[in-house]
Amino acid sequence: MKGTTLAELLHLARRRLSDAGIEGAAFDARLLVEDITGTTRSEAITDPDRLIDADMLTAVDAALSRRISGEPVHRILGYREFHGLRFSLSxxxxxxxxxxxxxxxxxxxxxxxxxxxxxxxxxxxxxxxxxxxxxxxxxxxxxxxxxxxxxxxxxxxxxxxxxxxxxxxxxxxxxxxxxxxxxxxxxxxxxxxxxxxxxxxxxxxxxxxxxxxxxxxxxxxxxxxxxxxxxxxxxxxxxxxxxxxxxxxxxxxxxxxxxxxxxxxxxxxxxxxxxxxxxxxxxxxxxxxx
Ligand SMILES: C[S@@+](CC[C@H](N)C(=O)[O-])C[C@H]1O[C@@H](n2cnc3c(N)ncnc32)[C@H](O)[C@@H]1O
Structure with missing residues (x-):
């Protein structure tokens, strides 16, 4: 059976957030997918057919559900960039x-x-x-x-x-x-x-x-x-x-x-x-x- 590719996952994640009325759906979907799959923005362009593991798909699904229930994207990630530096949140x-x-x-x-x-x-x-x-x-x-x-x-x-x-x-x-x-x-x-x-x-x-x-x-x-x-x-x-x-x-x-x-x-x-x-x-x- 064919698995889910990076491009498909990004598309599905974006659609799920925008269908739920999340402002900035495309941006949040990209941040969550990149963080969980360990991929970069350029890999989404150069390697769109990369197959994504089942456990990563499950993790993205859970993260999207949290976002749809109102949790801010950086709380889900557990960090936020500030002045070019990465800060853990608690x-x-x-x-x-x-x-x-x-x-x-x-x-x-x-x-x-x-x-x-x-x-x-x-x-x-x-x-x-x-x-x-x-x-x-x-x-x-x-x-x-x-x-x-x-x-x-x-x-x-x-x-x-x-x-x-x-x-x-x-x-x-x-x-x-x-x-x-x-x-x-x-x-x-x-x-x-x-x-x-x-x-x-x-x-x-x-x-x-x-x-x-x-x-x-x-x-x-x-x-x-x-x-x-x-x-x-x-x-x-x-x-x-x-x-x-x-x-x-x-x-x-x-x-x-x-x-x-x-x-x-x-x-x-x-x-x-x-x-x-x-x-x-x-x-x-x-x-x-x-
Ligand atoms: C608006 S946040 C700012 C956090 C950080 N400096 C920033 O800019 O992202 C205000 C901070 O003040 C702290 N705070 C609130 N009351 C305080 C108090 N009486 N004494 C010391 N810190 C306090 C809070 O715990 C919180 O971390």
Whole structure:
């Protein structure tokens, strides 16, 4: 009996997801098939008649069922690319998003300059999750070291594993802390993508986000700004003179978060939009130790 070829499997997977109304069906089908069969996009073109093992067909079938039931494709894969690096995910980590690359891109030249000038550059990443921001910065700035803080042990285990996988563990430490509670010392940069969704809004999020990203990574309190207040209040004590605080924000929060930081004595350095044109990153200076 003739088996199923790679081309047929890709076609069937795509059709099954699009028939189920999955947005981005072709992309998700390709990611799942490639991951499970260990094939590449170019092999789909150069070797379309390759026969696929029965156990791989079963695995693709199960993955498609999970996708159709609402699980995001990267949760099924167990990893997601961020800033060109692969990050493992776990139950209590947010999937790193492309929007957050805006913060990394903005920080790299500033941190590289500090690293050149001082020979080292220390980074505090508050709410590190998978370690995405801290580890992407370490990969781009060889003289930097980072402390990744999270309230979730599961996230810290995942961040430490990602650091090992990326060969960055010598320059990365993971610490359990409620924001600054367990932190001592000063840093050249404090970065954070904190939870910033208003509590009442969580129910209205897409089910892929609401059901699969951890609540602690999303819920920013009644007005979504709880974490910014803490970061603005506490950062000055932990920032080296001439250092930077950079935070990701929700697209409607620029004015409110700016007010919080200016009210805490910081100066605005820059405000950046993400690739889709939404306000996404605010960077502040000042407030450092005398
Ligand atoms: C929006 S996620 C960001 C994750 C990662 N930095 C990224 O950009 O993909 C926010 C993170 O803050 C952590 N968090 C929430 N409350 C916290 C707290 N009180 N202290 C430290 N971390 C906290 C969550 O566990 C989560 O990992």
């Amino acid at each position: 139950a209590e980590t947010l999937e790193p998003r492309p929007d957050t690359e805006t913060l990394v891109d903005a920080m790299v030249p500033l941190l590289a300059e500090i690293g050149e000038r001082k020979g080292t550059c220390s980074i505090l990443d508050l709410g590190t999750g998978t370690g995405a921001i801290a580890l992407a910065l370490l990969a781009a700035v060889p003289r930097a070291s980072a402390l990744g803080v999270d309230i979730s042990e599961d996230a810290l285990d995942t961040a430490a594993r990602n650091a090992r996988g990326l060969g960055l563990s010598e320059r990365f430490k993971a610490l359990r802390s409620n924001w600054f509670e367990g932190i001592s010392g000063q840093f050249d940069a404090i970065v954070s993508n904190p939870p910033y969704i208003r509590s009442a809004e969580i129910e209205t999020l897409q089910k892929e986000v609401r059901n699969f990203d951890p609540l602690r990574a999303l819920d920013g309190g009644a007005d979504g700004l709880d974490a910014y207040r803490t970061i603005a209040r506490e950062s000055a004590r932990h920032l080296e003179t001439g250092g930077f605080v950079a935070v990701e924000i929700g697209s409607s929060q620029k004015a409110e978060v700016t007010d919080i930081f200016l009210g805490a004595g910081f100066l605005m350095k820059t405000a950046l939009r993400d690739l889709t044109g939404n306000d996404r990153v605010l960077m502040f200076t000042g407030g450092g130790k005398a």
